[in-house]
Every structure is written in C-alpha cells, then in structure tokens.
Amino acid sequence: xxxxxxxxxxxxxxxxxxxxxxxxxxxxxxxxxxxxxxxxxxxxxxxxxxxxxxxxxxxxxxxxxxxxxxxxxxxxxxxxxxxxxxxxxxxxxxxxxxxxxxxxxxxxxxxxxxxxxxxxxxxxxxxxxxxxxxxxxxxxxxxxxxxx
Amino acid sequence: xxxxxxxxxxxxxxxxxxxxxxxxxxxxxxxxxxxxxxxxxxxxxxxxxxxxxxxxxxxxxxxxxxxxxxxxxxxxxxxxxxxxxxxxxxxxxxxxxxxxxxxxxxxxxxxxxxxxxxxxxxxxxxxxxxxxxxxxxxxxxxxxxxxx
DNA sequence: TATTATATTATAATCTTTACAAATAGTGTA
DNA sequence: TACACTATTTGTAAAGATTATAATATAATA
Numbered sequence: 040x041x042x043x044x045x046x047x048x049x050x051x052x053x054x055x056x057x058x059x060x061x062x063x064x065x066x067x068x069x070x071x072x073x074x075x076x077x078x079x080x081x082x083x084x085x086x087x088x089x090x091x092x093x094x095x096x097x098x099x100x101x102x103x104x105x106x107x108x109x110x111x112x113x114x115x116x117x118x119x120x121x122x123x124x125x126x127x128x129x130x131x132x133x134x135x136x137x138x139x140x141x142x143x144x145x146x147x148x149x150x151x152x153x154x155x156x157x158x159x160x161x162x163x164x165x166x167x168x169x170x171x172x173x174x175x176x177x178x179x180x181x182x183x184x185x186x187x
Numbered sequence: 188x189x190x191x192x193x194x195x196x197x198x199x200x201x202x203x204x205x206x207x208x209x210x211x212x213x214x215x216x217x218x219x220x221x222x223x224x225x226x227x228x229x230x231x232x233x234x235x236x237x238x239x240x241x242x243x244x245x246x247x248x249x250x251x252x253x254x255x256x257x258x259x260x261x262x263x264x265x266x267x268x269x270x271x272x273x274x275x276x277x278x279x280x281x282x283x284x285x286x287x288x289x290x291x292x293x294x295x296x297x298x299x300x301x302x303x304x305x306x307x308x309x310x311x312x313x314x315x316x317x318x319x320x321x322x323x324x325x326x327x328x329x330x331x332x333x334x335x
Numbered sequence: 336t337a338t339t340a341t342a343t344t345a346t347a348a349t350c351t352t353t354a355c356a357a358a359t360a361g362t363g364t365a
Numbered sequence: 366t367a368c369a370c371t372a373t374t375t376g377t378a379a380a381g382a383t384t385a386t387a388a389t390a391t392a393a394t395a
Binding site for chain 2 (some may be wrong): 368371373374375376377383384
C-alpha cells in the first residue's frame with residue numbers, strides 16, 4: 040500500500056468522521072492534492088480535473104478547498120502573488136520559494152516552539168501556531184543567471 | 188525630535204537619494220504609515236487620507252506603496268484575508284496575529300539565521316530572506332470568551 | 336428504494352489590484 | 366522666476382480571484 044493511498048484513505052476517514060460527504064469531486068481533488076508536488080492554486084486544480092469532470096464548476100473547487108481547510112486536511116498558503124496555494128497536510132515542514140521562477144520546495148525543520156513561547160510571553164497572546172517561509176533563488180535559476 | 192519625525196525624514200532622504208519625487212500624496216502616505224500602529228490595507232490608507240486629499244485616486248495609493256516597497260521603505264504582508272497589509276520598515280520584528288479579531292502585534296526576536304542556513308543547505312537555494320508569523324488569541328479576546 | 340439534507344453547477348456579483356491615457360505638477364536649469 | 370522635461374496623479378476601465386445565490390442533482394441512511 041503506497042503512501043499516497045494511505046494519505047487518501049486517512050483523509051476519507053477524516054471526512055467520514057466529520058460528517059462530510061464524499062463526492063467524486065472531493066475524492067478527485069484530494070487525490071490530486073496528495074500526489075501533487077507543486078502546491079497548486081485553485082485554478083490549477085480546476086484545470087487538472089476538467090478532463091475527468093468536464094462539468095465541474097470552479098466554485099466546487101473553492102468550496103471543497105474551504106471544507107478541507109476547516110477539517111484540517113489542507114493548508115492554504117498566501118504568498119505575495121495573486122492567488123492562494125493549497126497544500127495537503129502531512130508532516131510539519133516549511134517552504135523555500137524561488138523568487139525568480141516561483142518554485143516551492145519543502146524542507147523539514149524542528150518546530151520553532153521557542154519562538155511561539157517568546158511571542159506568547161511578550162504579547163500575552165494564547166499562541167496556536169505559526170507560519171514561516173524562506174525566500175531565495177533555486178539552483179536552476181542561479182546557474183542560468185551565471186551563463187552569458 | 189520625535190521618533191516619527193526621524194523616520195519620516197530618513198524616508199524622505201531615501202526617496203531623494205533614489206531619485207523618487209516627493210509629492211504631497213507620498214508625504215502623507217508615508218506619514219500615515221509611520222504613525223499608524225495598525226498595519227493598514229491600501230484601502231485603509233485611501234480612506235484615512237481622503238479628508239486631506241479629496242481627489243486622490245486609489246491607484247495613487249497602490250502605485251506609491253509599490254514604489255515604497257521597491258525602495259525598501261515598506262513591507263507588504265500577505266495573510267489569509269483578501270487584501271495586503273503594509274508595514275513601514277523599522278527594525279527587524281515579527282508579528283503575532285489574533286485569529287479572533289485580526290489584531291496584529293509586533294514582537295522582536297533574533298533573526299532565524301540558522302533556519303535560513305539549513306534551508307539553503309538542504310535545498311541548494313541561495314537564500315535571501317524569510318517571513319514568519321505567529322497566530323493565536325489576544326488577551327482581550329481570550330478574556331471576553333471567558334465571560335458568560 | 337425513498338427521503339432528506341447536502342453538494343454541485345452555472346452564473347452573477349464583489350472585491351482587490353493593475354493598466355492606460357490624458358492632465359497635472361515636481362525638479363533642475365537658464 | 367520662468368521653462369522644459371519627465372515623473373506622477375487622476376479617473377476610469379479592465380483583469381483576476383473569490384464568494385454568493387438559486388436551481389438542480391446526488392450521497393447517505395433507514
């Protein structure tokens with residue numbers, strides 16, 4: 040049984056446990072998110088599935104991404120550009136983003152608990168979580184800039 | 188000479204040094220950003236200045252915020268909600284955001300250089316910078332939830 | 336299989352941000 | 366100070382992402 044299949048099954052179980060109906064569209068969106076390594080936008084997902092679901096509405100993609108987010112299956116990433124990107128939640132990881140080509144690469148790092156603790160101490164907030172992204176230039180863009 | 192005045196003067200010097208013209212609108216936008224503790228949206232700024240500049244266009248606000256960002260005077264913050272927020276750059280700090288009322292509070296923390304280094308090492312990226320935000324509930328919202 | 340609430344679809348509407356062209360106003364120089 | 370040159374502002378339109386709405390279709394359950 041592959042990792043992808045595991046993730047999908049767990050996600051479906053989560054939906055069932057939360058009383059969220061499992062429709063073909065939801066199944067397909069989840070499947071696509073899990074196997075996708077590219078942190079797609081809502082429109083990416085819409086385009087990727089229009090072969091399988093010629094009649095699917097963009098609203099369906101947005102609706103279901105919101106449902107998945109509320110249930111905790113999916114994280115919404117808001118960077119500077121126009122549209123949000125969506126990431127299936129697996130283990131804790133952060134993102135490095137290439138400022139040239141927009142590529143997003145995962146990297147693992149132990150959770151920044153001490154930052155949360157300091158923030159909580161200084162501001163009096165009850166802290167729930169944090170987000171962090173690192174920005175730079177990916178190896179491909181670096182090398183293509185060196186060639187003249 | 189107040190801190191605000193200092194910041195404003197430095198900002199104007201930066202503009203002059205970069206060859207960016209200093210217009211009344213730019214002056215006012217900068218002034219508002221510096222004295223504002225609320226990380227305003229472009230529309231907030233537009234509304235705040237429409238008394239002083241009844242004819243100012245929203246486009247002017249956006250144009251100038253982009254100019255300030257390019258010159259490094261202003262940071263654009265993109266959170267989950269619809270519109271970007273703008274922050275006058277002073278010293279390095281991070282933000283805690285209240286998930287109940289949206290309040291944004293600054294806190295200082297030594298730069299997370301080691302995270303950047305690890306990310307660079309693992310992914311091969313040339314890292315330029317990072318962003319981080321902490322989320323939680325502010326003291327006011329916490330106490331108002333406790334009362335029944 | 337029948338029922339019922341939930342999900343999907345199609346479309347319109349909203350909201351933020353950008354593009355564009357014409358009018359205006361800074362800035363350096365004579 | 367007046368001129369000329371160019372950047373900036375303005376007003377409006379357009380683009381793009383996301384949400385709202387109402388009618389239709391469908392998943393879950395007995």
